[in-house]
Amino acid sequence: MTELAGIFLSAMLVNNFTLVLFLGLCPFLGVSAKVETAVRMGGANVFVLTITSLVASFLNAYILPYAPWLRLIAFIVVIASLVQIVEAAIKKLSPALFRELGIFLPLITTNCAILGLAIFQTNRGYGAVEGLAFALGAGAGLTLALILMASLREKIELSDVPSIARSMGLVLILAGSLSLAFMGFAGLLSS
Amino acid sequence: MSPRATTPGEDFLRGIWRENPVLVQLLGLCPALAVTNTVANSLAMGLATFFVMMGSSILVSAARHWIAREVRISAYILIIATFVTIADLVLAAVVPDIHKALGAFIALIVVNCMILGRQESFASKRPVGRAILDAAGTGVGFIIALVMVGGVREVLGNGTFLGYALFGPSFEPWIVMILPPGGFFTLGVLLLLFAGWEERKNPPESRRWANPVTRTVDSVPAGAGAGGEAGAGGSGAGRGPTPGAEVGA
Numbered sequence: 001m002t003e004l005a006g007i008f009l010s011a012m013l014v015n016n017f018t019l020v021l022f023l024g025l026c027p028f029l030g031v032s033a034k035v036e037t038a039v040r041m042g043g044a045n046v047f048v049l050t051i052t053s054l055v056a057s058f059l060n061a062y063i064l065p066y067a068p069w070l071r072l073i074a075f076i077v078v079i080a081s082l083v084q085i086v087e088a089a090i091k092k093l094s095p096a097l098f099r100e101l102g103i104f105l106p107l108i109t110t111n112c113a114i115l116g117l118a119i120f121q122t123n124r125g126y127g128a129v130e131g132l133a134f135a136l137g138a139g140a141g142l143t144l145a146l147i148l149m150a151s152l153r154e155k156i157e158l159s160d161v162p163s164i165a166r167s168m169g170l171v172l173i174l175a176g177s178l179s180l181a182f183m184g185f186a187g188l189l190s191s
Numbered sequence: 192m193s194p195r196a197t198t199p200g201e202d203f204l205r206g207i208w209r210e211n212p213v214l215v216q217l218l219g220l221c222p223a224l225a226v227t228n229t230v231a232n233s234l235a236m237g238l239a240t241f242f243v244m245m246g247s248s249i250l251v252s253a254a255r256h257w258i259a260r261e262v263r264i265s266a267y268i269l270i271i272a273t274f275v276t277i278a279d280l281v282l283a284a285v286v287p288d289i290h291k292a293l294g295a296f297i298a299l300i301v302v303n304c305m306i307l308g309r310q311e312s313f314a315s316k317r318p319v320g321r322a323i324l325d326a327a328g329t330g331v332g333f334i335i336a337l338v339m340v341g342g343v344r345e346v347l348g349n350g351t352f353l354g355y356a357l358f359g360p361s362f363e364p365w366i367v368m369i370l371p372p373g374g375f376f377t378l379g380v381l382l383l384l385f386a387g388w389e390e391r392k393n394p395p396e397s398r399r400w401a402n403p404v405t406r407t408v409d410s411v412p413a414g415a416g417a418g419g420e421a422g423a424g425g426s427g428a429g430r431g432p433t434p435g436a437e438v439g440a
Contacts, residue, residue, distance in 0.1 A: 019371065020371050021225065021371075022220075022221050022224045022225035022371065022374065023221060023225075023299075024221070025220040025221050025224070026218075026220065026221075026304060029217065029220070069276060069280070072272050072275060072276050072279070072298055072301060073269065073272045073273070073276065076268055076269075076272055076301060076302075077265075077268075077269070080265070080268070111302060112221045112299045112302045112303075114302075115298070115299060115301065115302050116295060116299060119295045119298050119299070120295060123295065163390065164383055164386035164387045164390055165383060165386075167382060167383075167386045168217055168379075168382055169379050169380070169381075169382035169383035169385075169386055170379070170383070171379075172375050172376075172378050172379030172382060173375065173376060173379035173380070173383075175375045175379070176372045176373075176374075176375030176376040176379060177372070179371050179372040179375055180367070180372040183370060183371070183372065
């Protein structure tokens, strides 16, 4: 149990996917202008990451020992198709949930955070349960980073910044400061 | 991409500077920040991406009449993934040290949106020769951006360039530049510099206070109107920045 909590906290704070490992920067910069959108994007991310982790555990256990060179292609194809199937199912079963998360699902399927999770999980030899803790931690970390960034950007909208800083430059500097803050978690876990 | 005809030179040059994937279009940022803590890593990452870009563009362009529209994205991703697997295995065999330093980011070239973007918007519509030029231009632009970021980070964070010491033993390295925050800071400052350069080249019609993206909607017309009225006796009502600013404040 302690080990699982360690994996979760490590993925969420110490090795935050966005701010420390630089995974999933496109949604981080693209949809972090409003807190509400950021929360929904984070939810969709947690969802897809969980599916990815389960798929990766299954492939690692049963398929890939026989064909290791197919790893990358298998991950991409299986994850992308499964997310599409789940998306169709949600659309049918729960239109409300689909409206909340739906538009983001296809966007994040081929996002580096998703594939990165599958690859890291494989490289570290996590089983299904550890993989799930890792995915939930990574999802929580992405959501946290998105919400922090969106709150900062909502403030910037109202402040008088020089015109050159209205582009992405200022957002990246802010991301750097957030990343600096997250470096402070480095001593949290001794691993 | 606009359907208007472009010259071969334009196809090549466009990706290098004017539509630079990282510095202008902000595509492919994950590798551009994650592995650029030294120039050598940046170069290796750039060259691997260049190879994948070139291979997939040639194949996509050559097969463009046989790929059905409905499954084109999946087909592009499969083609890209194939070339990435090749690059991954070759790097692991030839330069194991660099392969280890780049880690999972070689595999993550698959999801570099820059490559998929060029397939969708260019290679799938043009003959092979043009696709090669476009891939070369975009690939070179990507390498330039990576080496710029990597150069700044290695020189400031380690005091070296490609491993050669630059400043002598008294230099105190800025450790933060080779840590993750340094990547964000470097690219952020580069983008700010480019935005400033762009603005100096094409100065906006009116000064920044009069271009009120950040002002609330009702305060600006009020301020501008009052400024115009106050300055109406003088010449160029509402033209000079100061009256409006004073009344607005």
